[in-house]
Amino acid sequence: MPVTLIIGAQWGDEGKGRVADVLGADADVVARYAGGDNAGHTIAVGDEVFKLHLVPSGILHEDVSCVLGNGMVINPVNLLAEMDGLRARGVDLSPERFLISSRAHIITPAHIALDRASEQALGEQAIGTTLRGIGPAYLDKTGRRGIRAGLMRDAESFADAVHDAIERANVALTGAGASPLDASATALKWIDAAMRLGPYIQDTSQYINRRLGEGARIVCEGAQGTMLDLDHGDYPFVTSSSPVAGGALAGLGFGPLHVDRIVGVTKCFSTRVGSGPMLTELDGALGQRLRGSGENFWDEFGTTTGRSRRCGWLDAVILRHAAQVSGFTELFLTKLDILSGFEFLKIASAWELDGIHLKLPPENLEDLQRAKPVYETMPGWDADLSRMRYQKDLPPAARQYIRRIGELCDTPVRTVGVGPEREQQIALNDAL
Ligand code: GDP
Numbered sequence: 001m002p003v004t005l006i007i008g009a010q011w012g013d014e015g016k017g018r019v020a021d022v023l024g025a026d027a028d029v030v031a032r033y034a035g036g037d038n039a040g041h042t043i044a045v046g047d048e049v050f051k052l053h054l055v056p057s058g059i060l061h062e063d064v065s066c067v068l069g070n071g072m073v074i075n076p077v078n079l080l081a082e083m084d085g086l087r088a089r090g091v092d093l094s095p096e097r098f099l100i101s102s103r104a105h106i107i108t109p110a111h112i113a114l115d116r117a118s119e120q121a122l123g124e125q126a127i128g129t130t131l132r133g134i135g136p137a138y139l140d141k142t143g144r145r146g147i148r149a150g151l152m153r154d155a156e157s158f159a160d161a162v163h164d165a166i167e168r169a170n171v172a173l174t175g176a177g178a179s180p181l182d183a184s185a186t187a188l189k190w191i192d193a194a195m196r197l198g199p200y201i202q203d204t205s206q207y208i209n210r211r212l213g214e215g216a217r218i219v220c221e222g223a224q225g226t227m228l229d230l231d232h233g234d235y236p237f238v239t240s241s242s243p244v245a246g247g248a249l250a251g252l253g254f255g256p257l258h259v260d261r262i263v264g265v266t267k268c269f270s271t272r273v274g275s276g277p278m279l280t281e282l283d284g285a286l287g288q289r290l291r292g293s294g295e296n297f298w299d300e301f302g303t304t305t306g307r308s309r310r311c312g313w314l315d316a317v318i319l320r321h322a323a324q325v326s327g328f329t330e331l332f333l334t335k336l337d338i339l340s341g342f343e344f345l346k347i348a349s350a351w352e353l354d355g356i357h358l359k360l361p362p363e364n365l366e367d368l369q370r371a372k373p374v375y376e377t378m379p380g381w382d383a384d385l386s387r388m389r390y391q392k393d394l395p396p397a398a399r400q401y402i403r404r405i406g407e408l409c410d411t412p413v414r415t416v417g418v419g420p421e422r423e424q425q426i427a428l429n430d431a432l
Pocket residue numbers: 008012013014015016017018039040041042043044297298299303333334335336337338416417418419420421
């Protein structure tokens with residue numbers, strides 16, 4: 001299995017970090033290919049909980065090398081803070097095992113200020129971004145005026161570029177009624193960070209292809225999710241990158257024939273943070289129950305922003321779409337433990353629009369917002385799943401629920417998570 005892709009099947013926060021940590025145990029390289037520190041990936045190892053934003057989740061396995069790919073946008077100051085935090089907890093982050101693509105783009109203070117100003121200007125129509133500067137950074141990339149990580153090896157040129165980017169953004173900021181940034185003062189932290197990150201910068205596409213040639217096993221850790229994809233999500237309530245399988249190839253620079261496993265990660269219910277449609281959203285007590293009280297680290301409060309996540313029933317229309325766009329070979333279903341104690345469970349198996357049942361999302365947002373979920377109702381179960389480790393232990397109703405998910409999106413569920421920790425998972429076979 002040379003390359004495995006881990007792809008979010010919903011609106012992000014499906015548990016990709018947890019899955020990358022699990023699959024990373026058998027990998028040589030774990031690589032991120034899209035997004036930036038808008039991501040928040042939680043990993044529980046024994047008593048310790050790690051919240052990663054930029055560093056790939058494979059970093060907790062000593063023998064694994066980690067790559068930040070060219071498809072990413074990187075805030076160097078936040079990256080260093082994350083690296084320092086991990087180092088303080090005993091994680092090795094030497095340049096021998098942690099590589100940053102020279103072609104990745106840099107998030108500057110200007111991007112962060114522009115993200116905020118753009119959200120403010122949108123008012124009630126705001127996307128609800130993470131305010132990390134992601135959209136403006138990708139805008140500069142596609143506008144061919146971005147700053148690439150490779151420039152951090154040349155402190156003087158990098159300083160000039162960041163300075164210029166801030167001056168340029170100040171024109172837009174003052175035009176939008178926002179306060180301009182003090183270019184020299186704001187750029188200082190970025191320049192400091194750049195000097196420390198220089199040794200980590202490499203041509204990571206060449207690195208990955210060389211490692212593939214040597215027989216290495218590579219896990220590509222997606223960020224965000226299919227419904228946040230710039231092309232395949234519910235535009236404009238999306239992020240500015242390509243979290244789907246195609247994004248991994250472009251965002252790391254290797255060929256499609258290396259990929260032989262594409263793991264779609266989905267929660268067994270739906271969550272979304274930020275604005276945009278969510279047809280199966282539950283406002284009342286059921287939604288609250290799915291969200292949790294906030295006492296546990298796995299409750300539905302954003303890892304990056306702390307915002308409470310919107311919760312609802314599982315939507316198989318979304319999953320089917322995600323499976324199709326990325327070609328999932330299997331599903332990893334997380335948080336099944338959370339559904340214990342529900343008297344009944346619902347799955348949206350189709351959407352109704354103008355009297356027609358749709359199996360896949362309509363292509364435009366207006367139609368999508370008019371659609372209504374068509375539910376199947378199934379019995380729940382009471383047993384606590386968190387200590388179960390074998391398929392045979394699962395209650396019949398849980399098995400029926402998992403089986404139905406696989407049928408509805410024509411993709412086998414091969415693993416279920418029954419708790420956030422490494423060993424809290426159950427491998428499934430066809431005899432489910
Ligand atoms: P990511 O962004 O896709 O990596 O997901 P996040 O880490 O943002 O959110 C997923 C949350 O669910 C984290 O708090 C995980 O610890 C937690 N989690 C993952 N799998 C399971 C599971 O099977 N059961 C429970 N209870 N929590 C889980």
